[in-house]
Amino acid sequence: EGIGRGDEVLVPAQTFIATWLAVTRVGATPIPVDVELATGLLDLNLLDEAITPRTRACLVVHLFGRMPAMDKLSAWAKKNKILLIEDAAQAHGAKSLNRHAGEWGDAAGFSFYPTKNLGALGDGGAIATNDIHLARRVRLLRNYGSENKYEHLLPGANSRLDELQAAFLNIKLSRFDHHLEERKRLSNKYIKAFSEISELELLPKDTKKEESAWHLFPLRTQDRNSLKSFLEKRNIGCGIHYPQAPFQSKVYENEITGSFPNAEQWSKTELSLPLFIGMTSEQQYYVIEAVKEFFESAPLFKDQSQIKTTIRKSPSRAG
Numbered sequence: 360e361g362i363g364r365g366d367e368v369l370v371p372a373q374t375f376i377a378t379w380l381a382v383t384r385v386g387a388t389p390i391p392v393d394v395e396l397a398t399g400l401l402d403l404n405l406l407d408e409a410i411t412p413r414t415r416a417c418l419v420v421h422l423f424g425r426m427p428a429m430d431k432l433s434a435w436a437k438k439n440k441i442l443l444i445e446d447a448a449q450a451h452g453a454k455s456l457n458r459h460a461g462e463w464g465d466a467a468g469f470s471f472y473p474t475k476n477l478g479a480l481g482d483g484g485a486i487a488t489n490d491i492h493l494a495r496r497v498r499l500l501r502n503y504g505s506e507n508k509y510e511h512l513l514p515g516a517n518s519r520l521d522e523l524q525a526a527f528l529n530i531k532l533s534r535f536d537h538h539l540e541e542r543k544r545l546s547n548k549y550i551k552a553f554s555e556i557s558e559l560e561l562l563p564k565d566t567k568k569e570e571s572a573w574h575l576f577p578l579r580t581q582d583r584n585s586l587k588s589f590l591e592k593r594n595i596g597c598g599i600h601y602p603q604a605p606f607q608s609k610v611y612e613n614e615i616t617g618s619f620p621n622a623e624q625w626s627k628t629e630l631s632l633p634l635f636i637g638m639t640s641e642q643q644y645y646v647i648e649a650v651k652e653f654f655e656s657a658p659l660f661k662d663q664s665q666i667k668t669t670i671r672k673s674p675s676r677a678g
Contacts, residue, residue, distance in 0.1 A: 366415040371401045373622035374420045379605040393619045400427045416442035421450035424572030429455040429463040451476040452539040453572040461487040479524035542573040552647045579628040598631045
């Protein structure tokens, strides 16, 4: 019962290491599959090369708030009789073919860490599933393996969501759709502003089939480190997601073989610009102006002093 020692789980080669550690924690082996260069998401065309008789599941990550072609991935998983698990920690509100993140797999994990699209004021998370047997097992695991006090059926843990955090989330949930639209609006402004900068690679725009939750606004450039330093000198917070692919970490460096060129490119070239609820037009324009200035484009504003004053009063921060 369950996935454990001797089993393999397909994972994206570039993601936050927590995805891989979840596989390792149950004794299974993470098998990396390279990502698409255009999106940073699991390359579905490489799955047939990675699957073996020991493959029990595919753990797909909806990175940055975007999902791959989930209809194609779901059909592939069913054909090969393996579990499909969604890491939807960054994808609250994302859609694929009008179905939300968390609706496609056998199970999905969501994070309520404070920086997430739906974030508490402390740690928290949830698992979604339509499998009643799996749901019961998850409930046992989160509460010391117990349904009745002092009766323990599984070696579980104390992973219950704190009531106070749940209350915070209920309040924020009432504003979630509005906040999601705000993220999309801010992201569209960035995309429009940077569309003619040849040195930048941006994520694709939303379509009727694929709608990102825009948890982050990542871009790629060969000048990543220089651009990051340039922006930080102008009090613009930015982040790298992620500077090291999991297979490059000390944890896995002696366990993983193979080549993952696209994952390596993402780790060397990705930079996330500020994207947060409450970001003003002046703040965003200041960020846009700075990026254009770095690439020697014309500034958006003639009077830069007013914008700089505004941004410093309310410093931007990475999304």
